[in-house]
Amino acid sequence: MPTRTSRHTIAFTAAFASLVMAQPSQAYKWPGEAASPGGAIAAKVIGTYCEGVLSTFEQAELDAYIAKAGHELDRKAAAASPSERGRPFADFAASLTAAYSQDLAKPGACSADAEEEARDMLHRVRAAMTSSSPLFLDENDPKRRPDIAEASSARFVADKCRADFTAADVVALDVYVAGVWQRWVTHSAESDARVTMDLYAKLARDEAGAWTDAGCSPEAITKTKATLTRLGRS
Numbered sequence: 001m002p003t004r005t006s007r008h009t010i011a012f013t014a015a016f017a018s019l020v021m022a023q024p025s026q027a028y029k030w031p032g033e034a035a036s037p038g039g040a041i042a043a044k045v046i047g048t049y050c051e052g053v054l055s056t057f058e059q060a061e062l063d064a065y066i067a068k069a070g071h072e073l074d075r076k077a078a079a080a081s082p083s084e085r086g087r088p089f090a091d092f093a094a095s096l097t098a099a100y101s102q103d104l105a106k107p108g109a110c111s112a113d114a115e116e117e118a119r120d121m122l123h124r125v126r127a128a129m130t131s132s133s134p135l136f137l138d139e140n141d142p143k144r145r146p147d148i149a150e151a152s153s154a155r156f157v158a159d160k161c162r163a164d165f166t167a168a169d170v171v172a173l174d175v176y177v178a179g180v181w182q183r184w185v186t187h188s189a190e191s192d193a194r195v196t197m198d199l200y201a202k203l204a205r206d207e208a209g210a211w212t213d214a215g216c217s218p219e220a221i222t223k224t225k226a227t228l229t230r231l232g233r234s
Helices: 003-019 037-049 056-079 089-104 112-130 148-160 167-186 190-209 218-230
Strands: none
Touching: 037 056, 037 089, 037 112, 056 089, 056 112, 148 167, 148 190, 148 218, 167 190, 167 218
């Protein structure tokens, strides 16, 4: 059944455009461990198209999370430089809703797998909404952990800018990225994991191809050192 995989692929690709080993028993959970706007939108569409999967109150819980996520992401975008803002969240959400709606309208899409996916995301959303922390921590929040893209970019800088970083720094970033991937694929179907890993590999190749000595700028060095500090290295 293509529904689950195509939803995850659409979400991942759209997220890049706007923002810059699977275990079979968990194959129909949304990839990763936490709630996400794309996952919540997918769950809401499942609840809309698949009768009896989610109650009206449960769909309202998803709506509340999506609205809060949109508010936080738009606030962050407004504070970013014009080149980093990407698409407004409302446009991002509308495009995903349309894509998921087309997907869920297919015969057989309202399966037990779709129900499991929606209810798992609802559980994650409830956990996120009961926390006192923002959904998306600010860049300088001490509780924020680097994501894969940030840590991978820092690893690349640490490897290239050898006057400023040690081999141990590079290894620490390698270990961290591997750990994030391990946790991510534990909750991902094999096809979703492969698609995502291929996309990151392409980004890494593009970054390597565009590299110049100017990449060891004071800004890049400072940002990479900040990432290492978040991993417990200074």
